[in-house]
Amino acid sequence: MGNQSCVKILNEWDIVAARQLGRNVAKELGFGTVDQARITTAISELARNIYLYAGQGQICIEKIYDGGKAGLKIIAADNGPGINDIRQVMEDGFSTSGGLGAGLPGVKRLMDEFDIDSSPGSGTDIIATKWLR
Amino acid sequence: MENLILEYIGTKKNEITSEWMEKMRSRTDERALRLVSDDMFERTSGEFVELMISNLKESKEEFNNRLTDFAEKVVRLGWPLHFVIEGLQTFSKILWEGMLRQGEVHEGNQMDVIYAFDRWLSPLQNEVVDNYSRTWERTVSLQKIALQELSAPLIPVFDGITVMPLVGTIDTERAKQIMENLLTGVVKHRSEVVLIDITGVPVVDTMVAHHIIQAAEAVRLVGAKCMLCGIRPEIAQTIVNLGINLNQFTTQNTLKKGIETALEMTNCKIVKVEGAN
């Protein structure tokens, strides 16, 4: 697909590469500075979670079009340990790593759509979309 | 066998050199070459070929000593690695084909010549690659040190007031450095107020926020106050979206305002000298 580009997350600096990719695509689509910052931050959260909890995975950024609307879709995928209780990790302040526990609930608020698919042993897929308005 | 090759090169050196240069130059897509003048390319190529040959002349021991020398020189030519490797391969191909045409290589000695080529060229190639990667490693580690030195500077601006301007991405290593420099600096400069300026930090995610919050708490523990400056409007919004609470911080949107507030906190202010214009 010509509308999708991906960055493999293997080490901490790949997080920066994923962010950079997201920011470029967001700029191309015409997102303003605030939404660019939201998108970049969301990518940073998802990429860092992959790096921290799954060890490795991938972030893909896709330009999407629906009717007259354009948007940016972040697809974060890993084959890590997966998440046992999704409700719990979506709560503000829940963290197994001594972090703020603000990442996942934060991404949900930063973006317009948020979808998480994960179970223990089968990795984690998160899709988050921001629409241009 | 080496002598056979050497003799052939001895008689054909100029032809080989010019054929080699022509072949290498025909790769006009080569960015590195477009940057150097013809004259420069000619001289460097001559040197390259000379080096190749000198490696063949020497005894085994001298050969080994020469290798490193050769590799270092080649690296210094500044050509991209793949170009140099291709240069080596092109050189041996020209040589092989030339010797074949001349009947120097025939069915009887073919294998021996191949082995001789290999004894000569494989170590060359290995040493070149090795030298290139060592050069890169050295560069990277020097840059890493340079970056580290830049990563978390602490600047005393007034009695009791210190500023830490942060520019660029914050990773875990840098976050550690920020914390260390803050704590040692606060004690060393007897700071009452420390201003952390994040105008130059491109992304403030939960990890960066968490580190800043922890740093501020640590600063408080050693008896100083921490102020956060330079929060750009878009960063302020994402911080709110993330649900991060910075209420425990004094925040100011610019470093200038931050310093004014810090002066107030230390019971100082800047006044214009009477009569100045």
Ligand SMILES: Nc1ncnc2c1ncn2[C@@H]1O[C@H](COP(=O)(O)OP(=O)(O)OP(=O)(O)O)[C@@H](O)[C@H]1O
């Ligand atoms: N890709 C993943 N694979 C497995 N577990 C994950 C993954 N992403 C998140 N988790 C789990 O969900 C928890 C909450 O994640 P979240 O990003 O919200 O907070 P955090 O990473 O702990 O802290 P921070 O506020 O710094 O992001 C994590 O502590 C971790 O246990």
Ligand SMILES: [Mg+2]
């Ligand atoms: Mg997280």
